[in-house]
Every structure is written in C-alpha cells, then in structure tokens.
Amino acid sequence: MDLTTLENWLWEAACAIxxxxxxxxxxxYILPLIFLKRLSDVFEDELRSLAVEFGGIDxxxxxxxxxxxxxxxxxxxxxxxxxxxxxxxxxxxxHLGEYxxxxxxALARENPVLAGVIDIVDFNATAAGQRxxxxxxxxxxxxxxxxxxxxxGDVEPDILGRAYEYLLRKFAEDxxxxxxxxxxxxxxxxxxxxxxxxxxxxxxxDPTCGSGGLLIKCxxxxxxxxxxxxxxxxxxxxxxxxxxxxxxxxxxxxxAIARMNAVIHDIQADIRIGDTMRxxxxxxxxxxxxxxxxxxANPMWNQKFPQELYKNDPxxxxxxxxxxxxxxxWGWLQHMLASLNERGRMAVVLDTGxxxxxxxxxxxxxxxxxxxxxxxxxxxxxxxxxxxxxFYNTTAPGVIIVVNRRKRYPGQILLINxxxxxxxxxxxxYLTEEHIETIASIYxxxxxxxxxxxxxxxxxxxxxxxxxRNDYNLSPSRYVSIxxxxxxxxxxxxxVRLEEAEEERAEAERALQAVLQQLGLR
Amino acid sequence: MRCTxxxxxxxxxxxTELGPLPEEWQVVRLGEVGKVITGRTxxxxxxxxxxxxxxxxxxxDLQGKPIRHSERSITEEGLQHAKPLPRGAVxxxxxxxxxxxxxxxxxxxxTNQQINAVIPFGCDNWFLAYALMHETDVLRSRARMxxxxxxxxxxxxxxxxxFPPLTEQRAIAHVLRTVQAAxxxxxxxxxxxxxxxxxxxxxxxxxxxxPIDAAEHVPLRDTELGPLPAHWQVVRLGEVAEVKYGRAKPKAEGEIPVIGSGGIYGWADAPLVxxxxxxxxxxxxxxxxxxxxQACWPSxxxxxxxxxxxxxxxxxxGFVSLNPLSGEHARTTLPSLKRHDxxxxxxxxxxxxxxxxxxRMLQAVDQRIQAEEAHVHALEALFRTLLHELMTARRRLxxxxxxxxxxxxxxxxxxxxxxxxxxxx
Numbered sequence: 023m024d025l026t027t028l029e030n031w032l033w034e035a036a037c038a039i040x041x042x043x044x045x046x047x048x049x050x051y052i053l054p055l056i057f058l059k060r061l062s063d064v065f066e067d068e069l070r071s072l073a074v075e076f077g078g079i080d081x082x083x084x085x086x087x088x089x090x091x092x093x094x095x096x097x098x099x100x101x102x103x104x105x106x107x108x109x110x111x112x113x114x115x116x117h118l119g120e121y122x123x124x125x126x127x128a129l130a131r132e133n134p135v136l137a138g139v140i141d142i143v144d145f146n147a148t149a150a151g152q153r154x155x156x157x158x159x160x161x162x163x164x165x166x167x168x169x170x171x172x173x174x175g176d177v178e179p180d181i182l183g184r185a186y187e188y189l190l191r192k193f194a195e196d197x198x199x200x201x202x203x204x205x206x207x208x209x210x211x212x213x214x215x216x217x218x219x220x221x222x223x224x225x226x227x228d229p230t231c232g233s234g235g236l237l238i239k240c241x242x243x244x245x246x247x248x249x250x251x252x253x254x255x256x257x258x259x260x261x262x263x264x265x266x267x268x269x270x271x272x273x274x275x276x277x278a279i280a281r282m283n284a285v286i287h288d289i290q291a292d293i294r295i296g297d298t299m300r301x302x303x304x305x306x307x308x309x310x311x312x313x314x315x316x317x318x319a320n321p322m323w324n325q326k327f328p329q330e331l332y333k334n335d336p337x338x339x340x341x342x343x344x345x346x347x348x349x350x351x352w353g354w355l356q357h358m359l360a361s362l363n364e365r366g367r368m369a370v371v372l373d374t375g376x377x378x379x380x381x382x383x384x385x386x387x388x389x390x391x392x393x394x395x396x397x398x399x400x401x402x403x404x405x406x407x408x409x410x411x412x413f414y415n416t417t418a419p420g421v422i423i424v425v426n427r428r429k430r431y432p433g434q435i436l437l438i439n440x441x442x443x444x445x446x447x448x449x450x451x452y453l454t455e456e457h458i459e460t461i462a463s464i465y466x467x468x469x470x471x472x473x474x475x476x477x478x479x480x481x482x483x484x485x486x487x488x489x490x491r492n493d494y495n496l497s498p499s500r501y502v503s504i505x506x507x508x509x510x511x512x513x514x515x516x517x518v519r520l521e522e523a524e525e526e527r528a529e530a531e532r533a534l535q536a537v538l539q540q541l542g543l544r
Numbered sequence: 545m546r547c548t549x550x551x552x553x554x555x556x557x558x559x560t561e562l563g564p565l566p567e568e569w570q571v572v573r574l575g576e577v578g579k580v581i582t583g584r585t586x587x588x589x590x591x592x593x594x595x596x597x598x599x600x601x602x603x604x605d606l607q608g609k610p611i612r613h614s615e616r617s618i619t620e621e622g623l624q625h626a627k628p629l630p631r632g633a634v635x636x637x638x639x640x641x642x643x644x645x646x647x648x649x650x651x652x653x654x655t656n657q658q659i660n661a662v663i664p665f666g667c668d669n670w671f672l673a674y675a676l677m678h679e680t681d682v683l684r685s686r687a688r689m690x691x692x693x694x695x696x697x698x699x700x701x702x703x704x705x706x707f708p709p710l711t712e713q714r715a716i717a718h719v720l721r722t723v724q725a726a727x728x729x730x731x732x733x734x735x736x737x738x739x740x741x742x743x744x745x746x747x748x749x750x751x752x753x754x755p756i757d758a759a760e761h762v763p764l765r766d767t768e769l770g771p772l773p774a775h776w777q778v779v780r781l782g783e784v785a786e787v788k789y790g791r792a793k794p795k796a797e798g799e800i801p802v803i804g805s806g807g808i809y810g811w812a813d814a815p816l817v818x819x820x821x822x823x824x825x826x827x828x829x830x831x832x833x834x835x836x837x838q839a840c841w842p843s844x845x846x847x848x849x850x851x852x853x854x855x856x857x858x859x860x861x862g863f864v865s866l867n868p869l870s871g872e873h874a875r876t877t878l879p880s881l882k883r884h885d886x887x888x889x890x891x892x893x894x895x896x897x898x899x900x901x902x903x904r905m906l907q908a909v910d911q912r913i914q915a916e917e918a919h920v921h922a923l924e925a926l927f928r929t930l931l932h933e934l935m936t937a938r939r940r941l942x943x944x945x946x947x948x949x950x951x952x953x954x955x956x957x958x959x960x961x962x963x964x965x966x967x968x969x
Contacts, residue, residue, distance in 0.1 A: 384609050385728050415757050449760035487597040493613050513756055516743035520736040527729035534726040537719050540945050 023170060023177045025184070031170060032188050038162035042155050049189035050275050051155065054143050055167055056185055057282045058126065061100055061140075062108035063173040068098040071253075090132075099288070100136070103128045112168050118157040119146035139281040142274070175254060179287050180242075183208075186233045186279055191414060204232060205414050206320040206371060209453040210422075211239035214369040216462035217404075217424055218316050220244050223263030227314040227361055229298040229354070230321040231269030234280035234291070240318060241265050241289050268314065269293045270303045299327060299350070299357065302337065310360075311337055317358045317368035323420075324373060324518045325350040342395040343388055348521035351376040352392040359401065359425065367403075367426045371413075374421050374497060375515040377405050379522065381495035389522075394494040397435070397486055401425050404436040404465055407498040409444035410512070411451045418512030421498070424465070431468060435489060438464055438481045439502035478504070557937070562706055566937050569708045575701030578634070578662035578672065582697050583655030586618055586625035593622030599653040600626070603637040606644035608677060609728060611635070611653070618654060626654040627661070634662040634673045638695040642687050643680035645673050660700050668710065670717035675705050678935040706935055714949035715941050716934045723930060727923035734916045741909045745866045752776070752894060753901040768890055769867075776894045782887030784860075785849035789883075790823070790842030791816060803836060804843040805829040815839035820857045821848045824869065830881040831869035835861040847886060854896055858903030863891055 023031075036048045043051060072082035086097050095101045104110060106125040114121050122145040130141040147154050172181060187205045220226060220240045228237050244265055249256030258264055267289055271277040277295045284291035294303035304312035332344035332353060339360040345352040351372050358368050380387025396402050403426040410419040419441060443457040463471050464481050482501040489496060499509065511519070557564045560571045574580065583601075586593040596619030599605075605614040618626060629635075629648055637644040639658040647669060648661075655661055664672050676683070682703060687695040708716070751759040752773045763774040772778065781787070793802045798813025805825025818839045825832035827845045835857060842848040851857075869881065869889060894902070933939040 382613075383732065384607070384612060385725075385732065411760070417756075417759055448764070490597045491595065491613070491617050510746045511739050511743045513740075513743045513747050516736070516740040520733070520740050523729070523732040523736040527726070527733050530722075530726040530729035533722050537722045541719070541941065 023181075027170075028181070028184060029188055029192075031166070032185055033192070035163055035166045036189070036193060038166050039155060039159045042159055045193035048193050049186060049279075050143060051145075051163065052167075052189060053182065053185060053279055053282070054126070054140060055163065056172065057140060057182060057286070058106065058111075058129070059108050059167055060172040060177075060181065060286060061129070062102050062106065062111075063171050063176070065098055065100065065102040065107070067173040067175070072097055100129075100133045103132050108168070112164060115161070116157070118160045118164075119153060119155065122146070122160065136285065139278055139285065142278045180238065182279065182283050182286055183233060183235050183238060186283075187235075204320065204322060206232075206235055207412055207414065207450070207452065208235070208239075209458060210320075210371065210408065210412065210420075211236045212243075213453065213458045213461060214318050214371070214422060215239040215243035216458060217369050217406075217422065217465055218243075218318060218367060219247075219466075220265055220316055222248065222258075223265070224315040225266045225268065226316040226318060227268040227304070227312075228317070228319050229270050229302070229357060229361065230319055231271050231280055231293065232273075232276050232320075234267075234269055234283040234293065236318045236320065237267040237269055237280075237291065238283060238287055238289070240316065241267065241287060264290060267291045268304055268312075270296060270298045272297050299331060299353065302357070302361075304361070309336075311339070311357075312361065313363035313366065314361055315363060315366055317361055317366065317370070319354070319358060319368070320371040321350070321354040323351065323416075324348065324375070324514070325354075327353065342392045345392060346388050346522050346525050348525055349375070349379070349389065349518050352389050355396070355423070355425070356392070359396075362425070362427055365428045367424070370423050370425070371408075371420050372423060373515055373518075374407065374419055374512070375518055377421055377423065377496040378500070379519060381493040385526070387522075387526075390494055393496065394490075396425075397489050397494055397496075400429060400432055400486065401427065402435055402496065403429050403431075404438065405496045405498055406438040406461060406465070407441050409441050409451055409453075411449075412444065412453070414450075416512070416514055418514050431483075433486050435484050435486075435496065436465065436468060436481060437484060437496065437498040437501050439498040439504050440480060441499065442504050443480075480504075560706075561704055563936060565706055566708070566940065569706055569937065571704050572707045573701060574662065574676075574703045574705055577667045577705065577707065578664040580697055580701050581627050581629065581633075581661045581663065582638075583657050583659045583661065584625065584627050585656045586622040590622075593618055593625060596620060596622060598623055599648075599650050601635060601646065601648070601653055601655040601659060603641060603644050603658050606635055606637055606646035606659070608645050608724070609647075610649035611646045612649045614653075623652075623654065629653050629655065629661050630663065632664075632669045634664065634669050634676065635659050636662070636676055636683070636700070638683075638687070638697075638700055640692055642693050642695055643676075643683040645677050647673050660695075660697060666710070667707070668713040668717050670721055671708075671713035672705070674717060674720050674931060675935060676703070678931050679703060679705070706937070708937075711949045711951075712941065712946050715946040718949065719934065719941065720927065720931060723923060723927045727920055727927060730916060730920040730923060734913060734920060737909065737913045737916060741906065741913070742866070744909060745862055745906065748902045748905065749863055749866060749892060752898055753905060767892075769892055772892050773894065776892050778890055779893045780887060781849075781860075781889045781891055784853045784855050784891070784893065785851050787847050787883050787886050788842075788850055790826070790844050790846040790848055792844045793841065800839055800841050801836075802841045802843050803834055803846060805832050805845045807834060809843070812841040814841075816841045817848055819851075821850070822857065822861060822864070823848050824886060825881065827880045833861065833864045833869065847881070847883065855893070856896065856899035856903045858907060859894075859899035860891060862903065862906045 035052050039048065039051060069079065069082050073079040076082050076085060086095065086101065089095045089097055090101050106129040111122065111125060126141045130137040145155065145160060190205050214236060218240065220243060222244065226237055226240050231237060245256050245258060248258055248262045250259050269280055269291065271280055271293065274295060277293065280293045284293060296303050302311055306312040326347055327350050329344060329347055332340045337360065339357050340353060342356055355370060358370060362368060380390030402423065404424040406422040408420045408422065411417040413420055438461060440461050443453065443460060444451040445454050470476065470479055470481065480502060484501060492500060553559060553564050556567050558567050562571055596617050598618050599611065599614040600616040600618045601611060601614045602616065605611055631648055631651055633648040635646040635648065635655060637658055638660045662672060683695060686699045687693045750771060751762045754762055764771040765774045767778045769778055793810050794812050794814065796813040797811050800812045800815045801808045802810040802812050803823040805828035820837045823834040823836055823842045824847045825845065826847050
C-alpha cells in the first residue's frame with residue numbers, strides 16, 4: 023500500500039466516525055481496529071501457509087485448534103479466537119459496540135501479551151447515558167477498514183506508525199490539543215538509527231518513546247544490515263541477536279500504540295507507562311537507574327519542570343547542575359546520560375537553543391554551565407543542525423546531539439550543519455535518502471568521505487579548547503556557516519530565552535529585596 | 545547615619561583627604577593593598593600565540609562586570625609573552641578611555657597594555673573594584689591628558705582608596721554586587737525581548753498574525769520578498785506613498801521637532817507634516833528610518849512619506865526595520881539614498897486589518913521593552929546612589945548585617961544569592 027492510498031483510506035475512516043468523536047481522538051478508535059485487522063489478516067496468512075505445508079486448510083486449522091486445547095500455540099504467533107476474526111466482526115450487524123469490546127477481551131485472554139494493549143478501548147462506552155460511538159458509526163468504520171488487506175505480504179509492518187503519524191498530523195494539531203504528543207518525522211528517526219548503528223543484542227532505551235517510532239527505527243536498521251530475505255520479507259538470521267528495546271511513555275493512549283507497534287514488528291520490547299522524570303520505570307541494582315547500550319530520544323523541547331524535581335532527585339541524575347525551570351533540555355540529557363552504561367552512546371533531538379543558550383552571556387547561566395561540564399567530561403561527540411520546518415508542530419529547526427561515553431576521537435567534537443539538506447515540502451520539509459546518507463557518512467567517516475563538499479564543507483571538527491573559546495556554544499552554524507543570511511531565532515526559542523532571563527531576574531530581584539530589607543530600606 | 549552638615553563631623557568620623565570617614569576606616573594607596581600589573585600584548589605577527597583558550601582582555605571587555613571570556617584570546621605559548629592574571633584580579637583601563645572596570649572571573653586571563661590589573665592582598669577584590677569605580681573622576685584627573693589620555697602605573701598605584709575593615713568591605717561589596725546583579729539580569733531580559741521582537745517580526749512578515757502551530761497551514765506563495773501569505777500583495781513603496789523631500793530647518797524655534805537623518809536635531813515653530821509618517825535619511829545616516837507620530841519638520845537631509853493608500857504606518861515601519869533600506873537599495877559610492885530607489889523599495893501589503901493586527905503585536909513588545917529599560921535605569925540609579933553613599937560612608941550598613949560577613953560567615957548568604965561570585969582570591 024502506498025502512502026497516498028493509506029492516507030486516503032485513513033481519511034475515510036476518520037470521516038466515518040466524525041461527529042460523535044472529536045478529531046484528536048480519531049486515532050484512539052481507528053488504530054486499535056487497524057491493529058486488530060492486522061492481527062487477523064496475519065493469522066489468516068499463517069493458516070494459509072500452514073495449509074500449503076500440511077495439505078489443506080482444514081488440517082491446518084485442526085492442528086492449531088489442537089495446540090490451543092493443550093494451552094500452547096506455536097504454529098501461529100497469535101491465536102485469534104473465532105469472534106475476533108475480522109470476517110466475523112465484519113458480518114456482525116447489531117450490538118456492535120458490545121461485540122467488539124467482548125472480541126478484543128477474548129483476544130487478550132488468548133494472548134496474555136496483548137492484555138492492556140488491544141483491550142484498552144471500550145467500544146461500548148457511554149457518556150451521560152449515551153453511547154459515545156453509536157453502532158451505526160462503528161459499522162461504517164469497520165466497513166471502511168475492511169477495504170484493504172493488511173497481511174504480511176500486503177503492507178509494511180510500519181503501517182501502524184505511519185497511520186499514527188498521519189492521524190496525529192492531520193487531526194490532532196489543528197485542534198491545539200496535541201500538547202505532549204509529538205511524532206518524530208520518519209526520516210529523522212532513520213537518521214538517528216544510522217548514527218547510532220545498533221549492533222546485535224544491544225539494549226536500546228527511549229525515555230520518552232511516544233508510539234515507539236525511534237526504537238523501531240533502530241530495529242529496522244539492524245534488520246537492514248543483518249536481515250535475510252525469507253518469504254519476501256527481511257528476517258534476522260538465528261545467529262544474530264535481536265535488539266532489546268525499552269521505552270517509557272506518559273500518555274496512556276500513545277503507550278498502548280507503542281506496545282501494538284512492538285507486537286506488529288515482533289520485537290522484544292519492554293514498554294512502561296509513566297512520567298520518566300518523576301518516576302523512571304527502569305531501575306538497576308542498588309536503586310539507581312538501569313543502564314543501556316544506546317539511548318535514542320526526542321523529548322518534548324523546553325519542557326517546564328519545577329526546581330524541586332531537580333533538587334530532590336532520589337536517583338542523583340542531575341549531578342552536572344539543575345537546568346532552569348524554563349527548559350528541561352539539559353535535565354533530559356542528564357537523565358539519559360545516567361541511563362547509559364560505561365560504553366553507551368545516545369542520539370537525542372532537541373531545539374537549537376540547547377546547544378547555544380547562555381553562551382556569551384557574561385553572567386552565570388545554568389544551561390551553559392551544564393553544557394560546559396558535558397564538554398569537559400568529553401561526552402559530546404557530535405552536534406547536527408537539522409533544516410527548519412521538519413518537525414511536527416513547529417517550524418523551528420532542531421539539533422541531534424550525539425553523546426558517546428567512549429568517544430572515537432577524544433577531545434574533538436564534530437559539528438555538522440545540515441540546515442540546507444532538505445527537500446521543500448508543504449506543510450513540512452523533509453530529508454531524502456541522499457541527505458540521510460550524506461549526514462551519516464560524514465559522522466561515521468569523521469569528515470567528508472567522498473570530498474563532495476570540499477569547497478563548502480558541511481562540517482567542522484573542533485577541539486575542547488575551541489569550544490571553551492566560544493564559551494561552549496556548540497551550534498554548528500557558528501562554526502560552519504552555510505548561507506550569509508543573518509540568523510534570526512525561531513520564535514519558540516526566543517521565548518524560552520526570555521523566560522530564562524525572567525527567571526534569573528526574579529532570583530536577582532529576590533536577593534536585592536532581601537538586601538534592601540536588611541538595610542532598612544524597605 | 546547621615547552627615548547633614550558638612551561643617552560638623554558626626555560622632556566617630558574624622559576628616560581625611562577623601563572627606564569625612566569613620567574613624568575605623570583608613571585611607572590607603574592602591575599600591576599598598578594590591579600588586580599592580582600592566583598588561584602586555586604578545587606579537588600579533590605570530591599566529592601561534594593567538595586564538596587559544598586564555599582570554600585576552602582589552603578595554604571593550606570592561607563593562608563593570610565579571611569577565612569569563614573575551615573577544616580575543618591567546619594560547620599557552622602566547623602567554624609566555626603576556627602577563628598572566630589569576631581569577632579575581634581587578635582590571636582598570638588606563639590608556640585612552642580611563643576608568644573602565646572589570647573583574648577576572650576566568651581561571652586565568654591576560655590583558656593588553658591599556659589595562660592595569662590589581663591583584664589585591666588583604667582586601668576584598670569586589671570592594672576594590674567598586675571603590676575604583678567610585679573614584680573614576682580621581683583616576684581621570686590624575687591621567688596625563690595628552691592626545692591619548694594615559695594614567696601611568698606609578699600614578700595609578702598612588703590613588704587613595706577608602707579602606708574599611710575587611711568584614712565591612714565584604715558587606716559593602718555584597719550590597720553593590722546584588723544591585724548590579726539585578727540590573728544585569730534586567731539587561732538580559734531586555735536583550736531577550738529584543739531578540740523575541742526580531743523573531744516575532746520574521747514570523748509575522750512570513751505567515752501573518754497567526755498562531756505558531758497554524759503557520760504551516762497558511763497558504764503561501766513565493767514572491768520577490770520570499771514566501772508570503774497568498775492573499776498578501778507585494779507593492780513598491782511608491783505605490784502606497786508619495787516620497788517627498790524634507791526641507792531646510794526654519795529659522796524660528798518652537799516646539800515642533802525637526803527630524804534629520806540622525807533623529808531629532810532641532811526645533812521649529814511650525815510643522816511641515818501633521819500626520820504620522822516615516823522620515824527616512826537621505827544623506828548622512830542614509831536609509832535610517834524614523835517613525836514620527838506627532839507633527840514634525842523633516843529636514844532637508846531626509847525624505848518623508850505622504851500616504852496615497854490607507855496603510856498602517858507601524859506595519860510599514862516594522863517591515864523596514866527588519867529589512868533595512870541601507871542594503872542593496874542604498875549601495876552607492878556616496879552615502880545617499882536616491883528617491884527612485886526608495887520608491888522602488890518593495891513592501892508586503894496585507895489587508896489593512898491584518899496590518900493593524902501585526903502593528904499592535906509589535907507595539908505590545910515595544911512597550912514591554914520600554915518598561916524593562918526603565919526598570920534597568922532605575923536600578924542603575926540605585927546603584928550609583930548606593931555606591932556613592934557607601935563609599936563616602938554617608939550611609940553605614942547595620943552592624944548586624946556586617947557581622948554576617950565575618951570570615952566564613954557569609955556562607956549562608958551566598959547560598960541565598962547564588963549570583964554573587966566568589967569574592968576573595
């Protein structure tokens with residue numbers, strides 16, 4: 023299924039429930055049903071290939087039913103009970119809400135791993151005595167969703183991620199209700215996986231995993247490198263250990279999608295729900311945080327947390343200093359650093375201000391000071407400036423910060439200015455395969471391997487001394503200037519800087535009032 | 545405690561060369577309380593001495609604040625040819641512009657020969673910096689006023705300094721530093737607001753007055769001015785306004801401001817223009833734009849605009865400030881702006897209500913900036929007053945306040961005011 027077909031299809035699905043359901047909630051009903059259909063279609067595919075193997079669909083069905091009666095199904099990945107199979111669901115004409123809810127519960131009973139994943143939506147739910155989604159709307163939705171097969175040979179496994187991205191982009195953001203829900207553009211996720219280049223068996227962690235997109239990109243990259251074609255699909259050979267992925271997500275609906283996503287991709291995922299900053303879910307021995315080989319993340323930029331959170335942290339994560347209340351960027355980086363093992367690496371997307379705020383101010387600045395500590399501890403390996411208007415919900419450009427506990431080139435930092443590497447799109451610009459390749463190869467070769475940009479290099483390699491001389495401003499545009507145009511801050515970034523200045527002023531004012539009071543002047 | 549009558553000394557005061565001071569205060573020579581080091585510049589011909597990690601401080605870096613880094617820097621090798629200074633050294637410019645003050649906050653720094661550094665012993669370095677700041681006039685009066693004023697090291701070492709007991713020095717420095725920190729924090733707010741205004745202007749002049757997350761849904765079209773909302777026009781300034789030459793300032797003086805290319809430079813008794821307009825520098829500061837809302841007299845070095853269509857003058861002003869006329873439109877050998885170029889200057893033209901909305905948003909930021917600037921000025925005045933009163937002991941700090949600064953006694957205070965820097969070497 024190509025992207026346009028998918029989008030048109032989802033658009034129609036959304037139209038089917040428009041009215042009783044608000045636009046930002048479309049995905050909460052559509053995605054679980056797409057998931058159910060995928061499971062059902064894959065089950066059918068598996069039965070069919072068993073039929074070829076054992077000589078007949080009835081034989082195959084019998085074998086599976088026998089296995090099920092013994093309580094252990096191995097011939098198919100998930101056993102779909104009769105009432106949850108799409109063909110049955112589709113034929114249902116009355117009491118559809120009740121029927122669907124029962125069906126997904128039965129499915130979860132058969133497959134404990136799907137409990138809390140497939141059965142989270144109550145299709146029969148009421149509000150003030152009224153059905154939220156009346157049966158005739160559900161019937162319409164099921165009718166639209168029945169149009170395409172979602173089997174193994176029909177669609178790529180990332181269907182759910184793509185559908186999630188589309189529904190979020192199309193319906194959530196217009197409403198101004200998308201706060202806290204972000205989606206990292208697919209190509210940015212691919213680029214991050216290319217930078218991290220996961221190795222077999224690695225443990226990968228995303229503390230703000232959303233629908234799990236970045237973790238899955240890591241899995242797909244491993245598959246791309248080591249996978250072998252099998253029945254027209256890439257599979258990891260048995261001697262290549264898959265990744266172990268770990269994620270935490272604060273939003274229950276998105277959390278459920280992350281788990282569905284993991285199921286569809288057949289990856290070993292431990293996804294937990296909750297607030298990572300306040301209650302990190304993954305703990306190691308001795309009460310500290312569990313550590314991982316890789317961290318990949320796109321935390322909400324410039325998130326606001328109260329100072330108490332940093333000051334009273336039981337995990338001792340913020341040892342390089344508390345970030346200002348106006349932006350948690352360097353709080354997140356410290357959480358992630360604390361989650362990296364002694365040879366761990368991470369790639370994190372943040373706003374451009376994260377690498378420049380506070381540099382050049384003569385006064386003290388907490389973000390600059392934390393950044394300085396990271397540079398002095400020789401943790402920052404690379405910073406990549408991305409083009410503008412790439413990210414969901416903002417036109418501001420972002421940066422990818424690469425941290426490496428064991429830097430390949432100690433004392434050096436690679437800065438890549440990729441601000442001009444984009445294809446123009448409306449509403450959003452995007453990176454092409456070629457752009458991703460260019461950036462990843464500069465990073466891995468620690469320079470311009472093909473010499474393609476010899477006249478106007480996209481990168482610079484700086485020493486720690488050079489970083490110090492620039493007061494720890496690591497903004498790639500400062501070292502690699504691409505166009506002569508004057509830099510204007512993105513509006514969001516300008517606002518964060520104002521909030522930071524106001525927070526500092528409030529502190530200075532409090533100190534002043536205290537002194538004036540002691541002098542009897544107030 | 546105040547000295548109201550200069551003829552009678554208050555109790556516990558004595559007359560000194562610096563005026564009446566408390567009996568427990570001394571007057572010392574700068575050379576007695578600190579080692580003075582005149583800076584030196586490593587040979588600029590040697591590239592290997594330059595662009596290292598050691599700040600090389602020149603008078604432009606002296607802003608009365610702690611200095612962590614400077615515009616120029618030298619290498620370890622360059623340091624062999626310079627004078628190393630430790631953290632906490634007090635810096636004073638003594639050639640050219642005399643009496644600019646700074647304090648080294650970097651671990652290691654150097655200065656050029658225009659600066660004398662004082663490495664204090666037995667006194668508080670911030671106190672010393674403020675005392676010198678208070679003595680700017682004395683510093684200047686002792687300089688040799690040749691074409692380039694210069695204050696030699698020996699004269700500098702001879703400057704008299706009021707010298708209270710160490711604990712009181714620290715207390716005074718703490719008070720002044722706190723006021724200054726508040727002022728600096730206010731300055732950073734102003735800076736941040738200016739940057740915000742610029743970002744806001746770019747947003748408004750690209751997408752129109754829409755929320756940020758709606759920006760990507762605004763239909764845009766490519767124009768000579770870059771992408772703009774599809775329903776906006778692009779027009780020549782000459783299409784919306786008649787560009788008129790200003791006139792020579794009339795003889796009679798009055799209350800009407802005369803606007804030249806550099807701003808108000810005189811007063812006239814009658815207006816030439818009685819509507820809000822833009823006055824644009826033709827000669828002198830060519831391309832400089834002034835928004836004038838009251839009746840005025842644009843001088844003969846300027847142009848002014850008579851509007852032909854209803855436009856919001858603040859809107860046009862905002863666009864012109866973001867895209868200065870001095871660019872390609874005024875790039876001639878003579879620093880003058882041609883009327884033809886001004887008429888051909890392109891501006892975006894949204895529907896009038898949108899122009900007004902944009903203008904209103906920009907004015908709101910401007911008002912906030914002005915309020916913040918007023919706040920900063922008030923703190924500057926407070927600082928100046930306190931500096932004078934505390935250095936002349938016209939106002940003494942309460943004894944219990946000073947007591948907190950007895951050695952090691954300032955720990956709690958410092959914790960409460962994290963912006964206060966380490967004060968002793």
